[in-house]
Amino acid sequence: MHARVVEAINHQINSELSASYSYLAMSAWCERQKFTGAARWLRLQSQEEYMHAMKLFDFILARDAEVTLQPLDEPRQSFKSLADVFERALEQEQAVSGQIDALYETAFKEKAFAAVAELQWFLTEQVEEEKTGREIVAKFKLIGNDPASLLDMDRELGSRSAVETGGTGAQ
Numbered sequence: 635m636h637a638r639v640v641e642a643i644n645h646q647i648n649s650e651l652s653a654s655y656s657y658l659a660m661s662a663w664c665e666r667q668k669f670t671g672a673a674r675w676l677r678l679q680s681q682e683e684y685m686h687a688m689k690l691f692d693f694i695l696a697r698d699a700e701v702t703l704q705p706l707d708e709p710r711q712s713f714k715s716l717a718d719v720f721e722r723a724l725e726q727e728q729a730v731s732g733q734i735d736a737l738y739e740t741a742f743k744e745k746a747f748a749a750v751a752e753l754q755w756f757l758t759e760q761v762e763e764e765k766t767g768r769e770i771v772a773k774f775k776l777i778g779n780d781p782a783s784l785l786d787m788d789r790e791l792g793s794r795s796a797v798e799t800g801g802t803g804a805q
């Protein structure tokens with residue numbers, strides 16, 4: 635693989651791990667606010683992002699190229715509300731979609747076709763993740779500050795099933 639492609643995939647490993655770290659911080663905040671359902675949802679999402687990073691990690695190694703791990707940025711750790719957490723999560727997913735598009739373009743331009751094939755999965759995954767994020771944010775907009783509805787929403791988020799390998803886990 636061209637060095638530029640390897641570097642770009644390594645950069646994406648960092649982005650996926652940063653997303654994992656960020657969801658973990660969100661999960662901790664929710665748990666502290668006693669929104670245990672949302673905390674569970676976010677912890678599972680953190681695990682899913684870790685798996686995305688590992689998928690790229692394994693791909694680089696399978697191509698006999700070098701994995702280069704970079705430091706992770708400190709994630710945001712305080713939030714205004716439960717709705718704020720999920721708005722940030724959606725923004726994060728939209729940013730990742732942009733990164734995946736750019737990465738795909740790099741791989742395509744460099745004629746790294748195996749990487750292009752690998753990245754197809756990520757393109758599809760981002761469509762799903764943004765869709766899920768938008769649905770949750772829309773529900774929080776409807777709910778506003780109604781405590782009973784917030785508790786219902788927390789329970790709904792908590793019903794998310796455990797992460798399956800390769801699956802989105804999104805409900």
Ligand SMILES: [Fe+2]
Pocket residue numbers: 650653682683686730
């Ligand atoms: Fe991801």
Ligand SMILES: [Fe+2]
Pocket residue numbers: 653683727730763
């Ligand atoms: Fe994601």
